[in-house]
Amino acid sequence: MAATLRNVTTYDLRLAAPLALGFVVFFITPLVILLALSFQADPQGTHYGLTQYVNFLGDRFSLGVLGSTLWLGVKVTLLTLLLGYPVAWLHQRAPSWAKGIIMLLVLLPLLTSVVVRTFAWVVILGRQGIVNAALASLGLIDTPLKLLYTDTGVVMALAQVQMPLMVLPLITALGRIDPNLADASSVLGAGHWRTFRKVTLPLSLPGIIAGCLLTYAAAITAFITQSLIGGGQMLFMPMYIYQQASTLQNWPFAAAISIVFLVAVLVVVSIFNVLGRLSRGYTNA
Amino acid sequence: MLLTRRNLMQTALTLGAMHAFPGLTWAQARPLVFATFTGSWEEAHKAVLVPAFRKATGNADMVLDPMLSVDQIAKVTAAKNNPPIDVMLHDPGPALQAVAQGLVEPYPVEKSAYYKDLIPAAQEPSGPAPFFQVVGLTYNPETVKTPPTSWADLWKPEFKGRVGITNLNSTLGTGFMVELAKMHGGSESNIDPAFKAIEALRPSLAAVAANPGQLATLFQQGQIDISPGNFNAIQILKARGVPVEWVAPKEGAIAFKTTIHIVKNSPNRELAFKLIEAALSPEVQATLMEEPYLIVPTNTKVAMKGEIAKALAKDHAEIAKKFVFQDWAKINEQRAAWIERFNREIRV
Structure with a gap:
């Protein structure tokens, strides 16, 4: 061994071995078991087949749940992008003392648990909550608006809860843009809006895509926020899986739903990835 | 290299010892595990039931491992021959599932001192109901x-x-x-x-x-x-x-009856029985009926008192009349x- 030249690159792989092992034991194995389980035709596992998948894909209600979950993700992602981009932009333009404060404000939500943040939203959106109390004292409404247990409420709460996942990649992306480019653009006669549209926005695309990906994945799987703000009958995929696995002990169907959900999410993620590759080409051009 | 050899020796010795003295292995030596529910159930059981059990068994070792019924069933199903739980607590729906899946030992009714004192609805041979x-x-x-x-x-x-x-x-x-x-x-x-x-x-x-x-x-x-x-x-x-x-x-x-069960193949069957006996005993049930627990007793020897008597039923005859079992x-x-x-x- 000592006689031959050591190949230094092999060390990298061996260093990753503990993580890889953990990955195989705690992620790949359960996933394979989940997949096997989803092919059971009944909870007892007497025979195997595609029954569970046929049940799910042939059922308009179940497909509706899948659709509304994916759509929820889209709405939340768009809202976080809309609200998060100005924050990231502000961070970029702010003097360094303000940068620290903005960063702290962005990170602060991550330091409390999702449950706590979500309960805060229950208090904000409730009938006697902050929103309704403020609107009522301004004389804008007579009867309290229903915000809790509505679609709007879920989107709002999720957007705030997942905001750091959007803002952090955006800050990184905007930070990498050479400030001289904006100056150059205005010297050449472009206004603020045109500079933003033609220079800043395209160059920040990788950050937008990374942020959207993270926010989207987090929003559609956010079991706690979805059920606390959405209530017992806005059924999204995580709750649907929980209901089948936990209350009904119908593990094969729950497994099949999980696999379908996983595949659907993977499709969305690969769309994002393709967009990401395209945008890299764009920014390098 | 020396380190590995030493480790190997240690492991071999330990394994040998475990074979020679089966009492050493974890399964036999572990304390009684009672899977109660989380929240107020756990608080009540920690404060009242566990001390009563310790007293009755001369300080036998026991652990509360609070979890949902579903998790209890999943954990026991995953290791039927050597279950990690000795006593389960269930709502009526999951209780029937656990019994149907053969996870539960029938309660040794003839050995029990308190079983016959329970209200008829609580007398379940697969596991009596100490609480409602x-x-x-x-x-x-x-x-x-x-x-x-x-x-x-x-x-x-x-x-x-x-x-x-x-x-x-x-x-x-x-x-x-x-x-x-x-x-x-x-x-x-x-x-x-x-x-x-x-x-x-x-x-x-x-x-x-x-x-x-x-x-x-x-x-x-x-x-x-x-x-x-x-x-x-x-x-x-x-x-x-x-x-x-x-x-x-x-x-x-x-x-709803909340029933308590001895898990099949439990290595601590005798202690499990003693824990359930403690849960059925009038002393424990009378204490749990008081503030702040207010748990409805199922033992007819316990006289209804306090908030329970006021809001629910004066005695067990009234329970039978006013309560609907499904x-x-x-x-x-x-x-x-x-x-x-x-x-x-x-x-x-």
Whole structure:
């Protein structure tokens, strides 16, 4: 061994071995078991087949749940992008003392648990909550608006809860843009809006895509926020899986739903990835 | 290299010793594990049941491992021959599942000192019921001036947009639906009337909670003023100063047995039996009946006192009269279909 030249690159792989092992034991194995389980035709596992998948894909209600979950993700992602981009932009333009404060404000939500943040939203959106109390004292409404247990409420709460996942990649992306480019653009006669549209926005695309990906994945799987703000009958995929696995002990169907959900999410993620590759080409051009 | 050899030797020796003295292995030597429920159940059991068990067994080792019924079943199913739990606690639905899956040892009734003193509904040979949960009507006394007296009051026009219910994932939600069916001519096997009744209730519904715990939050936030509710959950809210009251409707409060079971193949069978005996004993049940636990006793030797006597029943004869027990074996048969139907039909 000592006689031959050591190949230094092999060390990298061996260093990753503990993580890889953990990955195989705690992620790949359960996933394979989940997949096997989803092919059971009944909870007892007497025979195997595609029954569970046929049940799910042939059922308009179940497909509706899948659709509304994916759509929820889209709405939340768009809202976080809309609200998060100005924050990231502000961070970029702010003097360094303000940068620290903005960063702290962005990170602060991550330091409390999702449950706590979500309960805060229950208090904000409730009938006697902050929103309704403020609107009522301004004389804008007579009867309290229903915000809790509505679609709007879920989107709002999720957007705030997942905001750091959007803002952090955006800050990184905007930070990498050479400030001289904006100056150059205005010297050449472009206004603020045109500079933003033609220079800043395209160059920040990788950050937008990374942020959207993270926010989207987090929003559609956010079991706690979805059920606390959405209530017992806005059924999204995580709750649907929980209901089948936990209350009904119908593990094969729950497994099949999980696999379908996983595949659907993977499709969305690969769309994002393709967009990401395209945008890299764009920014390098 | 030396290190590895030493490790190897140690491992080999340990394995050898474990074979020579099977008492050393973890399965035999571990303390009694009681999977109670989380929250107020755990608090009550830690404070009252565990000390009573220690006293009865001369300080035998035991551990509380609180988890949901579903998790208990999953854990025991995963290791049937060497279960990590010795005593399980279950609501009626999961209890039947555990029994049907052969996870439960029959209770040694003839050895038990207290079994025969339990009210008839609590005498289950697969695992007796040391506790009850009772579901009635919860309301906010600040907004509901005349206390409700019947389940039918939920349909009153003045509660339009103020009623909360839970979906059928919970024992509470399912039990409530069965009661509605019975009120309108249905039964455990004919749920149709309940769905019609819920349909009529729709304009009144302010919220369909995902679990009974959410109902508590909704009361706190003023989101709802009236709902079916668990007696014990309301006591906790009341103690925190939330304006809520609980009444048993005149049709009878829905009672769920919480049953306690010895797990099949448990290495601590004898201790498990002693723990359950302690849970059935009048001393433990009398203490658990007091503030702040207010758990309804099932042992007829315990005289009803305090808040329980006031709000629920003066004695065990009244329990039999005022409480409605449901046939969960029948309910379980169709519960999946009901949940599915509720998912589809009930949209506010």
